[in-house]
Amino acid sequence: MSVLKPTSYQRPFLKWAGGKFRLLPRILKVLPEGNKLIEPFAGSGALFLNADYDRYLLADINPDLIDVFNHLKKGKTSFIDYCAQYFTDQYNNQKTFYELREHFNQLKPGKERAALFVYFNRHGYNGLCRYNRSGGFNVPFGRYKKPYFPAREMELFAEKAKRAEFRCQSFSKTMAHTRKGNVIYCDPPYLPWSLTANFTSYSQQEFSLDNQRELALEAKKLAKRDVPVVISNHDTDFARLIYAKAKDLQSFPVRRFISCDGAGRNNAQELIVVYRK
Known part of the structure; x- marks a missing residue:
């Protein structure tokens, strides 16, 4: 190595x-x-x-974390583009954040939930990943002026993931x-x-x-x-x-x-x- x-x-x-x-x-x-x-x-x-x-x-x-990794490995560029839709001014406000958080907590595992996990990671407070005792994601809005969308980092992760297996x-x-x-x-x-x-x-x-x-x-x-x-x-x-x-x-x-x-x-x-x- x-x-x-x-x-x-x-x-x-x-x-x-x-x-x-x-x-x-x-x-x-x-x-x-x-x-x-x-x-x-x-x-x-x-x-x-x-x-x-x-x-x-x-x-x-954490099933959400592993689900994101697997969706990125499988979907690659298409999944990255799907995540990018949430990184616009339209979604960077407190009202929308909490509406999406409530929606996220009702979603079953899948592409939409995985993409929202990436959205919360960059728009939530301090990049925290936290759930309440009922399993609901409860990180507050982060109030960032323009959250960074990690397209390049996701591309490199997807490339490396060809040699990886992700399990919950x-x-x-x-x-x-x-x-x-x-x-x-x-x-x-x-x-x-x-x-x-x-x-x-x-x-x-x-x-x-x-x-x-x-x-x-x-x-x-x-x-x-x-x-x-x-x-x-x-x-x-x-x-x-x-x-x-x-x-x-x-x-x-x-x-x-x-x-x-x-x-x-x-x-x-x-x-x-x-x-x-």
């Missing part, structure tokens, strides 16, 4: 909270050689776009069907800094501390079968505990943007963990 130069990194077409675009140099540096890259937490696909393997499997439990499934199911020659990169919902202070908001992500432990144990098992696993997470005491059996742990500061003003920006410690035989 070749590591691309920073100047040649391809941006994903989706904005994504916790996306790994800025961490690509560090992640690509530790990714082992292999014939297939498997990502049980697909996100925006930033790593997929910039890593060089023969084949790829991207999975996620759990991380455990994705990791269970791996074999020697595969390389796994996991970007799970991150651990909270304080388990006491953040437990409630963290549990709403439906990725519990037991899930975090399960992921670490599965990575250890796969490494013994000669399937290397790389994991990103916050560098916390709990992370150090569950990743204690990893071969390599790298900690470094990452700039976080937690506020609209500069005073609300600070550094957080990131952890990249490598399990290998």
